[in-house]
Amino acid sequence: MNSSTTLSDVFRSHPIRIPLSNLADFRHLPDSYTWTPEDDLLFSASDSDESLPFIDLADPHVAARVGHACTAWGAFRITNHGVPSRLLDDIEFLTGSLFRLPVHRKLKAARSENGISGYGVARIASFFNKQMWSEGFTVIGSPLDDFHKLWPMHHLKYCEIITEYEEHMQKLAARLMWLALGSLGVDEKDINWAGLSSDFQGAQAAIQLNHYPICPEPDRAMGLAAHTDSTLMTILYQNNTIGLQVFRDDVGWVTVPPVPGSLVVNVGDLLHILTNGIFPSVLHRARVNHVRSRFSIAYLWGPPSDLMISPLPKLVNPLHSPLYPSLTWKQYLATKATHFNQSLSFIRNYHLSSDQIS
Numbered sequence: 001m002n003s004s005t006t007l008s009d010v011f012r013s014h015p016i017r018i019p020l021s022n023l024a025d026f027r028h029l030p031d032s033y034t035w036t037p038e039d040d041l042l043f044s045a046s047d048s049d050e051s052l053p054f055i056d057l058a059d060p061h062v063a064a065r066v067g068h069a070c071t072a073w074g075a076f077r078i079t080n081h082g083v084p085s086r087l088l089d090d091i092e093f094l095t096g097s098l099f100r101l102p103v104h105r106k107l108k109a110a111r112s113e114n115g116i117s118g119y120g121v122a123r124i125a126s127f128f129n130k131q132m133w134s135e136g137f138t139v140i141g142s143p144l145d146d147f148h149k150l151w152p153m154h155h156l157k158y159c160e161i162i163t164e165y166e167e168h169m170q171k172l173a174a175r176l177m178w179l180a181l182g183s184l185g186v187d188e189k190d191i192n193w194a195g196l197s198s199d200f201q202g203a204q205a206a207i208q209l210n211h212y213p214i215c216p217e218p219d220r221a222m223g224l225a226a227h228t229d230s231t232l233m234t235i236l237y238q239n240n241t242i243g244l245q246v247f248r249d250d251v252g253w254v255t256v257p258p259v260p261g262s263l264v265v266n267v268g269d270l271l272h273i274l275t276n277g278i279f280p281s282v283l284h285r286a287r288v289n290h291v292r293s294r295f296s297i298a299y300l301w302g303p304p305s306d307l308m309i310s311p312l313p314k315l316v317n318p319l320h321s322p323l324y325p326s327l328t329w330k331q332y333l334a335t336k337a338t339h340f341n342q343s344l345s346f347i348r349n350y351h352l353s354s355d356q357i358s
Contacts, residue, residue, distance in 0.1 A: 022103050022213075023133060024293075029217040032131050039130045042226045042283070048251040054262070056080050057175075066176065067183020074282030075246050075266040077259065078176075083168045085261055090161045092239055095295045097158075098137055099211035101150060109146040111138070116206075118146050124227050127340045133221040133288045139207040162207065169207075169235055169299040174200040176233060176265060181312075184278065190314050193307055203232075204305055208298040212243055215288040223286035223294070228344075230329070230336050231268030231302045238264065241294035247283040269332065269344055270302060273324045276311035281344065305329050325351045 037044045053069040053076040055062060069076035098106070111118040117140050122132055139146075143162055147155035177200065181191070188198045195201050212223040223243060238244055244256040244264065256264055272281040288294070303309060310326035324347055327335075336343040 023135070023215075024213040027216055029215070029220055033133055034217075034220050035130050035222045039128060040222065040225050042247065042253075042285075043222065045247070046252040047245075048248075048254050050248070050251045050254045052077055052246060052254055052256050052264075054079070054259075057082070063179045063182045066179040070180050070183070070267055070271075070279040073246070073248065074272075074280040075256075075264065075284070077256065077262050077264050079259070079262050081172055081263055083172060083263070087161075087164060087168060088237055088261065091165050091237065091297050092295060094158050094161050095209045095211070095297055098150060098209060099135060099293075099295070105150060106135075106137075108149040109137075116140055117143070122210075122224055124225060124340070128225055130222070132224055133215050133218075134210060134212045134223045134286065136211070137209040139209070165297075166205065166207065166299075169301070170201075170203065170205065171199075172263075173203070173205070173233060173235060173299065173301040174198075176235075177271075180233075180267075180271070180279065181275075184275065184315060186312055186314055190312055193304060202304040202307075204302055206300045208300060210286070210294075210296045210298065212241075212286055212288045212294040212296075214293055215290055218288045218290050221288050223288040226283045226285040227341060228281040228283055229266065229268040229300060230270070230333055230343075231300045232271045232274070233268050233301055234266050235299040235301065236264040236266070236296055238296040239294060241289070241292045243286045243288065243294045244296070245285050245287060247285075253285075268300075268302070269336075270309050270329065272344060273309055273332075274312055276315045276320060277323050277348075278315065283341070302329050323348050323351070325354075 035043050053065070053073060055065050055069060055076050055078050057078055058080040059065060066076065106119045109118045111120040117138050119137050122134060122136055125132060139162055142159070144155065144159055147158050151158060188194060193202060215221045226247065236244070238258045240258050240260065242255060242257050245253045246256060246266070247253055266282050266284060267279045269281045271279055306328060308326040308328055311322040311324055316322050327347070332343070335347055339346045
């Protein structure tokens with residue numbers, strides 16, 4: 001991959017379908033949206049009363065707490081994160097305004113067949129036979145053209161919200177990255193691609209706006225099926241409607257109720273590789289309900305697209321050999337486009353087998 005590779009190139013892994021009807025208009029769940037355990041083995045997995053860790057970023061022991069949450073859960077909630085509540089209100093308002101538009105208006109900014117930005121369904125939809133009860137809008141780079149199609153008179157205001165949100169999320173992601181890695185003894189000299197200011201300014205990101213409409217039969221539907229994120233980490237803001245769940249093998253599905261002003265952070269596949277498997281990349285999904293719509297905004301944060309990612313040397317020793325090979329984000333997504341949630345296992349097994357042969 002050359003230096004001209006863009007984040008759009010990185011994410012363009014498999015075709016995207018677009019919703020052609022308003023889900024909220026359905027009075028009965030169509031067969032194409034009706035899920036069973038045959039459609040997803042984890043669909044009917046048990047729920048747990050466990051609670052995802054909640055971390056105050058002003059806590060003097062925050063690095064240790066973040067490290068423990070990353071190791072034990074692969075996810076956690078944060079408060080005192082520095083993102084203004086006014087900005088969270090603004091991004092939620094933008095998301096609601098977008099998805100409340102008539103379908104014909106949203107389709108003006110639909111993703112092209114091989115595109116990445118714009119309106120459509122979840123990227124993982126191609127891996128499942130059944131459709132998900134949700135719609136989304138992806139922002140990579142400037143949303144000016146798409147927003148002008150949606151709001152000819154007000155697009156500049158919404159573009160300003162996206163720009164400010166990206167700036168805050170980038171700073172927060174860099175801070176969380178150092179807290180997580182610092183708990184493992186990793187520092188600035190161990191990651192030369194963090195940049196001269198160690199602020200990861202070369203990192204790339206996408207903003208994913210999600211809408212989960214009211215559903216007539218929520219127990220038989222799926223908002224977003226179980227998956228891991230192909231990122232370093234993801235920072236999620238959700239409105240005050242329950243829907244997010246994370247999975248732990250020993251307890252099952254854990255619901256993550258929204259807490260005003262808080263954010264949810266989860267480890268992505270690339271951070272799992274970078275830490276040589278110490279931080280698990282957590283499975284998560286979104287359920288729906290028959291009372292209220294749910295909105296969420298995911299900040300999908302990753303490395304420079306042409307950077308080789310591999311287990312950090314500081315986390316490798318004679319007793320802990322590297323579990324994964326070096327690969328770029330684009331190379332990893334090419335694997336995930338074929339192997340989906342088994343991608344980490346696939347490249348790990350392939351790498352270990354190759355080592356044994358050599």
